[in-house]
Amino acid sequence: MTTPSLHDVVQAAHDLWPVSLAEDWDASGLVSGYPEAPVERILFAVDAVQGTAREAVEAGCQLLITHHPLLMRGASFLPASSDKGRVVHTLIEGGCGLLASHTNADSMRNGVSDALIEACGVTEARPLGDPEGETGIGRVGDLPQEVSLHELAMRLASVLQPTAGGLRIAGPKDGRVRRVAVCGGAGDSLFDVVRAESADVYVTADLRHHPASEARERALLQGGTPYLVDCSHFASEELWLARGAKMLEVHLSDQGFEVEILLSSLNTDPWDFSITPNEVPVSASTDPEGSGYAR
Ligand SMILES: [Zn+2]
The missing domain is CATH 3.40.1390.30 (NIF3 (NGG1p interacting factor 3)-like)
Structure with a gap:
């Protein structure tokens, strides 16, 4: 068993989830990385955000594979002071490539x-x-x-x-x-x-x-x-990560390549808590000023 290059891994991912199956408006594919760089460890996540980029780098991964594309609508400027620029800088400086498998992974x-x-x-x-x-x-x-x-x-x-x-x-x-x-x-x-x-x-x-x-x-x-x-949008798609990771590992292994694939431990659903109004005690929900609206 040998270590694949980034190019080998991208090729394997595109065998499994052909980019030709992606919707016209989508941006699935390799976002960043040196094609010849060896890839020993890969992190799978739903979202390409600063949290998952750091997680990939800190875990010693050379590739982050996300379901959602980072740059869906294109970008003219990517300074590290911008949200998406920070993600790109974190990954490049950490020696980690980025690949999105989005509607091609939905379709297949x-x-x-x-x-x-x-x-x-x-x-x-x-x-x-x-x-x-x-x-x-x-x-x-x-x-x-x-x-x-x-x-x-x-x-x-x-x-x-x-x-x-x-x-x-x-x-x-x-x-x-x-x-x-x-x-x-x-x-x-x-x-x-x-x-x-x-x-x-x-x-x-x-x-x-x-x-x-x-x-x-x-x-x-x-x-x-x-x-x-x-x-939750995140939860409905997170279910796929383990399956996608296993498919990629097996497909690479069939070609004599060995990689370690990790699943992100981060929950990137944007919401932190919810309150159902009928669970709030009446006294707490009463507006002392009065809303002025009759119900
Ligand atoms: Zn989605």
Whole structure:
């Protein structure tokens, strides 16, 4: 077994998650690093932020692989005084390259949404809106046995990383669920496809008020489904890290390369705590000045 170069690792990653599968607007690929530099240790993380950059350097990694691209919309200036510039400087000065595998890792089989739908208990899934497809965005599949919406949410909650926002669910706790649609990360552009798939529940992240409200209005006209489960964006994608790391390790090993792959220990969900208003004692929630609004 030999130590691969950065070029070898990038090649292996692109065999597993071909950049040709990335969406047009995406920026998956190698951001920085010397192609000939040896890579003995790699860190996998969801986000390329200062925390994960430092974690990679401090752990002696020569490559940080993140799901989210650092420079999605391009950059003209990267001084170390800027947020993204600081990340780039930390990595370059620490001798660590940066590679993003984003919508290509979403699309490919065994990708981000496969990890999410398996966490729901679905073992056979296919891309949303494409009955014959092998690759594509989101996944849909049937649970071996119908469960309640509450059971499904509890099952997910037991495997997702803990985050302040937890899970938000639309639908009755005892609603019956068999067909599950998922999209790791922000999936509120896929409601039409999810409805066309006759999914009983749609698990995704970052659902905003209006798309979620309109989806529920439509669902209530049609028996109530799809119910919605809204997770942390980070948590919905973090599930993929272990799988992606294992796939890369095996693929490199098949070529005679040995690397050590670590998973980030950082939770990069941006929220730290949440308060549910009906859990606040009445005295604490009363505004002594009065809001002036009658309810
Ligand atoms: Zn994402």
